[in-house]
Amino acid sequence: MSADVARPRHGPxxxxxxLAIALPIVLxxxxxxxxxxxxxAVIGQLGEAYLIGAIALSGIIFAYLFWMFGFLRxxxxxLTAQALGRGDTxxxxxxxxxxxxxxxxxxxxxxxxxxxxxSLALALTEGSVAAESAAARYFTIRIWSAPAALMNFALLGWxxxxxxxxxxxxxxxxxxxxxxxxxxxxxxxxxxxxxxxALGTLIAExxxxxxxxxxxxxxxxxxxxxxxxxxxxxxxxxxxxxxxxTDLFIRSILLMSAFAWFTAQGAKAGxxxxxxxxxxxxxxxxxxxxxxxxxxxxxxxVGRSVGSRxxxxxxxxxxxxxxxxxxxxxxxxxxxxxxxxxxxxxxSTNLDVRMQARAYLxxxxxxxxxxxxxxxxxxxxxxxxxxxxxxxxxxxxxxAYIALWALLAPxxxxxGLWIALNAFFVIRGVTLALRYPALVRSVF
Numbered sequence: 001m002s003a004d005v006a007r008p009r010h011g012p013x014x015x016x017x018x019l020a021i022a023l024p025i026v027l028x029x030x031x032x033x034x035x036x037x038x039x040x041a042v043i044g045q046l047g048e049a050y051l052i053g054a055i056a057l058s059g060i061i062f063a064y065l066f067w068m069f070g071f072l073r074x075x076x077x078x079l080t081a082q083a084l085g086r087g088d089t090x091x092x093x094x095x096x097x098x099x100x101x102x103x104x105x106x107x108x109x110x111x112x113x114x115x116x117x118x119s120l121a122l123a124l125t126e127g128s129v130a131a132e133s134a135a136a137r138y139f140t141i142r143i144w145s146a147p148a149a150l151m152n153f154a155l156l157g158w159x160x161x162x163x164x165x166x167x168x169x170x171x172x173x174x175x176x177x178x179x180x181x182x183x184x185x186x187x188x189x190x191x192x193x194x195x196x197x198a199l200g201t202l203i204a205e206x207x208x209x210x211x212x213x214x215x216x217x218x219x220x221x222x223x224x225x226x227x228x229x230x231x232x233x234x235x236x237x238x239x240x241x242x243x244x245x246t247d248l249f250i251r252s253i254l255l256m257s258a259f260a261w262f263t264a265q266g267a268k269a270g271x272x273x274x275x276x277x278x279x280x281x282x283x284x285x286x287x288x289x290x291x292x293x294x295x296x297x298x299x300x301x302v303g304r305s306v307g308s309r310x311x312x313x314x315x316x317x318x319x320x321x322x323x324x325x326x327x328x329x330x331x332x333x334x335x336x337x338x339x340x341x342x343x344x345x346x347x348s349t350n351l352d353v354r355m356q357a358r359a360y361l362x363x364x365x366x367x368x369x370x371x372x373x374x375x376x377x378x379x380x381x382x383x384x385x386x387x388x389x390x391x392x393x394x395x396x397x398x399x400a401y402i403a404l405w406a407l408l409a410p411x412x413x414x415x416g417l418w419i420a421l422n423a424f425f426v427i428r429g430v431t432l433a434l435r436y437p438a439l440v441r442s443v444f
Contacts, residue, residue, distance in 0.1 A: 013301055013316035018324060021160070022297040024169035042187040043197065052348060053271045054134030054194055056278035060263040061121045061135070062142060064256040069106050071248030072099050072153035074378075077299045078385045079241060080161025085307020092162070093220065094232045098241060099154035101232075107147025114143045131271060134194045141198035148205035155212035159219075163300050167215045175208035247387035254398040258424055261402070265409070265417050273414055276356035279347045280364040283340060287332045287368045288375070294325035295379030302383030311444045317383075322376050329372035337365035363418035370422040373429025381432060386439045393431035400427050 043051045076099045083091040110117065118139045122132050152175065159168040179201050186196025259281075266277040301317035336343075344357045381390050401424035408416030 013305070013313045013320060015320055015324075018294070018297050018301065018317070018320045021163055021165045021300050022293040022321070022324065024165040024293075042184055043194065051131075051134060051194065052275040052278055052350075052353065053131035053267065054138065055197065056263060056274060056281070057122070057131055057135040057267065058138040058142070058194070058198075059278075060256075060260050061139065064121070064260050065110060065117070066146070066149050066153075067252045067256050068249060069103065069150050069153065070252040070255075071245040072103050072150055073157040074299070074382045075099075075241065075244045075248050075385075075387070076154050076157030077161040077296070078303045078382045078387075079244065080158050081163075081300050081303025081383055082307035082385065084162060085304040085310075091237065094237060095161075095241070096154065096158045096216065097232045098238070099157065100151050102245075103150030103152075103154050104147050107150045110143060110146040114140070118143070131267070131274070138194040138198045141195060142201055145202040145205040148209040152205060152208050152212060155209075155216065159215070160296050160300055161303060162219075163304070164219065167219065168296075171208055171212050171215060174211045175204050178207050179204035244385050244387050247391040248382075250391045251387070251394045254394045258398055258401055258421070261405070262417060262421055265405070266414065269414060272350075272352045272356055275348065275350065275353045276360065277414070277417075279344055279353065279357045280360055282347065283336055283343055283364045284367045284371075287329075287336065288371065290328060290332060291325055291368065291372055291375045294321045294328065295375045297321045297324075298376060298379030299383040302380050303385070304383075306384050306443050309444070314440075314444070318380055321379065325372055325376050329368040332368040333365055336368065337361070340365060360414060360418055363415070363422060366422050367425065371425040371429075374425050374432065377429060377432035377436070380436070381439060384439055384443055386435075386442065389432065389435040389439065393428065393435060396431055397424055397428040400424070 043055050076095060079095050080092060083089075083095060118136060121139075122136060152171070156168055156171060159165075159171065182200030182203055183197050184200075186192045186200050190196060192199070262281075263274070263277070266274040298317060298321040301321065302314060305311075305313035305317055340361045341358060344354055344361070348354055348357070378390065381387065401420055404423050405417060405420040408419055410416070412419065
């Protein structure tokens with residue numbers, strides 16, 4: 001058997017194989033929302049609501065900018081897992097370098113265009129003058145992390161697609177713990193305010209990139225000798241990647257637009273509501289990154305089974321990863337409801353912010369339940385590279401979200417905004433579930 005096509009090295013799909021991928025990702029993902037939590041907490045100790053608002057505005061801007069290229073993580077995972085299932089080791093290498101080159105080019109573009117991008121983003125968020133001024137200072141530093149951040153997406157997706165959860169775990173842990181430590185150091189010890197938060201993130205992204213390249217160097221020999229670089233630019237493979245990436249690009253824009261809209265509407269209601277929503281969104285992010293571990297497991301195992309055309313493994317991957325995701329979502333919802341008040345107090349010393357956040361806590365507690373289906377189906381559809389359905393269902397869900405906001409917000413204010421967000425998650429899950437039978441028919 002050639003080095004181009006080698007026998008896939010994987011066993012049956014079991015609870016153990018699901019957890020072997022999911023648990024390291026869950027553990028590493030625990031540190032991911034902690035970045036936002038620590039950012040909010042250290043800024044919150046300064047006692048100014050507008051500074052928490054500035055971090056929230058900055059966070060949504062960069063989440064929007066970077067997750068527009070979320071296909072570098074999601075698309076890379078699905079394509080890598082399918083190549084692994086086929087035993088196509090040469091394509092495994094090519095997928096990584098294609099994604100890395102896209103990340104490098106996109107990051108460089110953001111740096112070159114930073115002034116108009118910053119002006120447009122801050123104009124759209126409509127925060128207070130003080131919050132926008134602080135967010136602008138954050139932006140001018142953080143934007144320089146763009147190439148590293150986007151290439152890290154590619155690295156993470158590749159390792160998850162290979163089922164190398166420990167490497168993905170280590171990469172995320174290096175990024176997130178470095179970020180947390182530096183943010184706390186620069187803000188609390190050096191009194192650098194939002195500039196310290198941005199600088200800590202910048203350094204952490206490049207530290208993780210260097211570590212990720214070392215992991216790649218150690219991993220590649222396991223998949224045979226390197227082949228000609230021309231494989232990276234194979235017209236057929238590039239066409240497949242671009243089709244997948246275009247669908248995920250549109251899907252990611254709409255997903256981040258939903259959160260950007262949520263933040264912008266909070267900003268219009270004032271710094272206190274903006275800060276309260278930011279605190280509660282951090283609660284949601286903690287839960288989301290837990291659930292993502294099982295969605296990632298679904299991506300890797302579904303992709304592998306699709307690549308090897310193994311229907312039994314596919315069904316087991318869908319069932320077992322979903323079983324664990326639903327179980328965790330119920331536990332998480334209870335934990336958020338019971339521990340939410342303590343979390344709110346940890347993130348802000350401002351009494352007005354605390355009171356506002358408590359008023360909307362119920363909606364944050366519902367997000368694990370309303371969101372679990374859409375997270376899982378995202379993983380399943382990504383692994384099968386049925387990205388056209390993901391794009392189309394996101395378009396429908398986003399339109400419904402805006403319509404519900406327009407209907408509910410005038411009467412119920414910020415409660416209406418939170419109801420619309422939860423409904424958005426539910427609609428995404430339902431619409432993808434309706435497309436699931438077509439996915440199975442097309443793949444097998």
